[in-house]
Amino acid sequence: MKKNKYKKIHVAVLFGGKSAEHEVSIRSAQSIYNALDKKKYDITLIGIDKNGVWIPFNTEKLLSSKRILLDEQKNTTITAIAPYGTNGQFLAKKSSGGVEKVDVVFPVLHGPFGEDGTIQGLLKLANVPFVGAGVLGSAVGMDKDVAKRLLRDAGLPTANFHIYSEFEKKNISFEKVKKDLGLPLFVKPANLGSSVGITKVHDKAEFIKAVNSAFCYDNKILIEEYIKGKEIECSVLGNDKPIASVCGEIIPNHEFYSYEAKYLDDNGAVLSIPAKISKPIMSKIQVLAVKVFKVLCCEGMARVDFFLTEDEKIYINEINTIPGFTSISMYPKLWEESGIPYGKLIDTLIKLAIDRHNKEQKLKTSFIK
DSSP states (O other), rough: OOOOSSSEHHHEEEESSSSTHHHHHHHHHHHHHSSSTTTTEEEEEEETTTOOOEEOHHHHHHHHHOOOOOOOTTTTTTEEEOTTTTTSSSSEOTTTTSEESSEEEEOOOTTTTTTTSSSHHHHHHOOBBBBBBOOOHHHHHHHHHHHHHHHHHTTEEEEEEEEGGGGGGGGHHHHHHHHHSSEEEEEEESOOOOTTOEEOOOHHHHHHHOOOOOHOSEEEEEEEOOOOEEEEEEEEEEEEEEEEEEEEEESSSSSSHHIIIIOTTTTTTEEESSSSSSSSHHHHHHHHHHHHHTTTTEEEEEEEEEEETOOOOOOEEEEEOOOOOOOTTTHHHHHHHTOOOHHHHHHHHHHHHHHHHHHHHHHHHOOOO
């Protein structure tokens, strides 16, 4: 048999994690594993349980599991990463024992401890290429407060909002918030995704419950005015010259696009791809999506979410630097509609990660005259 003259790229898929989006991450990892070309890539699966333990995960359990990693892998050998020289490699323990060198990491960790710059910083220290935004873009994109302030200062349209830290909790006034933002309004944890901890508020009783719920997930919360309009999403891909996909529309069958509507209810929402909006409006949203991507210092990939009102005003809702990659997720579906199928999208993201890493390796890390 003729051997393949090209060396396979060794990809480590990193998933699970300590956030409330743990189970969603598992489903994303399943889809990514299935889409990776086994002739082109060697694949190592590393799950992170809800206690933060890194675990080598075998293929069969990944493809069959939707439960918490810790429950399934209590007695397994843990894994670890360590820097390996200066050429962008690190070692990972194999589930069968021993260690193996990894060429690139594909983190599919949604929410805190994975999408917020923490894992990105670790991988940066390990000197290994990784898919998606770097430390700064990841941290900024996760923090709705910081992201919205940067977008506002860049002159980009966002909804009005208030920010409160936990030590200010007793001073949060429903009457003031109602006067400034109107009703209904949204209460959100500042650092989370997948609509976890988000409540649409119509009255004072709901407001009190919503504030308490949001503070269960974060020490800082965002209270935001309600924008009535279509929920439009646009995917962005690239490093220095990012491009935008066609737009899609989320049509929720719940009151808003909640966690339940996204992941628990099979009929929770309808995805309209492409969105039924005019070409000029779609073009405006695509341009805005790329601007958001650049203002927030993102790289690799992101999904930017918008509201489009009846009078065709566009408001930026948020950015997701590690968007969902499940079989029904909007990010890959939008690129498929734009002419980039799932498998090619994965290839492109891995190439972008390696290209960025190689570019960074040329930078000086010490002062030399």
